[in-house]
Structures are given as C-alpha cells and as structure tokens.
Amino acid sequence: MKKGLLIVISGPSGVGKDTLVKEYMKSNNAFLSISATSRKIRGNEKDGIDYYFLSKEEFEKRIDEGDFLEYAIYNNCYYGTPKSEIEDLLNKGIDVFLVIEVQGGLQIKEKMSDSILIFIKPPSIEILENRLKNRGFDSEEMIANRLKIATVELEISKKYDYCIINDDLNSSVRKLKSIIDMEKEKRN
Ligand code: ADP
Ligand code: 5GP
Numbered sequence: 001m002k003k004g005l006l007i008v009i010s011g012p013s014g015v016g017k018d019t020l021v022k023e024y025m026k027s028n029n030a031f032l033s034i035s036a037t038s039r040k041i042r043g044n045e046k047d048g049i050d051y052y053f054l055s056k057e058e059f060e061k062r063i064d065e066g067d068f069l070e071y072a073i074y075n076n077c078y079y080g081t082p083k084s085e086i087e088d089l090l091n092k093g094i095d096v097f098l099v100i101e102v103q104g105g106l107q108i109k110e111k112m113s114d115s116i117l118i119f120i121k122p123p124s125i126e127i128l129e130n131r132l133k134n135r136g137f138d139s140e141e142m143i144a145n146r147l148k149i150a151t152v153e154l155e156i157s158k159k160y161d162y163c164i165i166n167d168d169l170n171s172s173v174r175k176l177k178s179i180i181d182m183e184k185e186k187r188n
Pocket of ligand 2 (some may be wrong): 010011012013035036039070071072074079080081082099100101102103104105
C-alpha cells in the first residue's frame with residue numbers, strides 16, 4: 001500500500017490556511033491533524049476540535065514524555081503536533097495536513113524528508129491586516145504583533161518547497177490540489 005503524504009501548510013496568521021485546507025478537504029480525502037497548544041481558547045473554539053488546549057505545565061510534561069512530532073513557541077505560547085495517529089494514518093495511505101508555523105515546519109522536514117512544505121502568502125500585507133481585522137479574534141495589539149511575526153515568516157518561507165499566494169480561494173484550492181497530485185505521481 002502506498003503511504004499517505006505528509007503536507008505541512010504554513011503562513012502568517014490570518015492568511016487563510018484553515019479556510020484553504022478545509023475547502024480542499026470538502027472534495028478530497030485527507031486528515032487535518034489537531035495540534036496541542038498552551039494558548040487561551042478564543043472565539044467559539046472547542047477543545048479537541050480546534051486544538052487540544054493544555055496548560056503550560058501539562059504541555060511541558062508532554063514534551064518531556066516525547067509526545068510531540070514537533071513543537072515550537074509562537075507568540076509566547078507552546079504549539080505542537082501530537083505524534084499519536086499520524087504515522088498510523090500515513091501507513092494506511094491517508095494524506096495528513098499539519099497547519100503549523102515555520103519553525104515546526106522545518107523540524108518536520110528534518111525528521112520526515114518525504115514531507116512537503118507549502119507556504120501560503122497573502123497578496124499583500126495590507127490584505128493580511130484586513131483579514132485579521134475582519135476575522136475579529138484579535139486586539140489591535142495582537143494584530144500588530146502577528147504582522148511583525150509575518151515578516152519573519154515570509155523570510156523563512158524561502159526554505160519551503162512551494163508557495164501559494166492566497167488571492168482567490170478557489171484558485172488556491174486548485175493550486176494545492178495540483179501540487180499534491182504532482183507529488184503523488186513523483187512517488188509512483
Ligand atoms: P489562518 O488559518 O491562516 O489563520 P483563516 O483561514 O482563519 O486564516 O482566515 C482568516 C480570514 O480570512 C477568515 O475570515 C477567512 O474567511 C478569510 N479568508 C481566507 N481565505 C481568503 C481568501 N482567499 N480571500 C478572502 N478572504 C479569505
Ligand atoms: P493561532 O494562535 O492563530 O491558532 O496559531 C498561531 C500559529 O501557530 C499559526 O501559524 C499556526 O499554524 C501555528 N500552529 C498551530 N498548531 C501548531 C503546531 O502543532 N505546531 C507548530 N509548530 N505550530 C502550530
């Protein structure tokens with residue numbers, strides 16, 4: 001049986017990563033990994049659906065126990081990919097998406113060289129700012145901080161395998177599908 005593809009999706013907060021992956025998954029079979037985080041729950045997020053919300057201490061205990069495939073500190077909070085399930089799904093031939101930030105993405109590439117790293121870029125910083133404001137989750141100060149982080153992330157994105165500029169959503173979904181199809185063909 002052919003292994004599934006491990007697909008890392010990174011990009012600035014608010015660029016549309018979740019929207020893009022969820023749209024792709026409406027018509028394609030894949031699994032979206034649920035991360036753990038020590039950040040506070042926001043909006044109408046649900047524990048075990050959007051993230052596994054852990055305290056800082058619980059998160060650190062799980063790091064010590066070797067529970068994470070990768071983890072990183074972003075905006076003063078821990079974020080990590082739980083190991084459980086992922087290997088299993090890949091071995092069953094199911095594609096797995098990790099929607100994670102760039103430090104974690106590069107850790108995945110080191111550990112699993114057959115993963116693919118796709119960076120999602122905004123059409124412009126102004127458009128990114130508007131998407132963050134329209135999403136309505138973050139304060140002005142948090143948005144300013146996210147935009148600062150975004151410029152560093154854009155620099156690291158040069159190490160990624162592919163880049164998609166998320167202008168029109170449908171066209172981004174088509175691009176994502178063609179990258180995945182092409183990578184699968186390469187592995188035939
Ligand atoms: P991320 O997961 O990268 O933080 P989201 O998927 O939550 O971003 O999207 C942030 C906001 O931008 C949401 O309000 C979403 O509806 C909107 N959005 C996503 N993709 C697009 C797009 N291609 N064009 C316009 N708005 C978009
Ligand atoms: P947010 O607070 O907006 O949900 O996420 C902040 C950043 O953390 C985003 O770039 C998101 O992709 C990233 N992130 C979410 N889960 C993980 C994870 O498991 N590992 C890493 N390294 N980053 C993650």
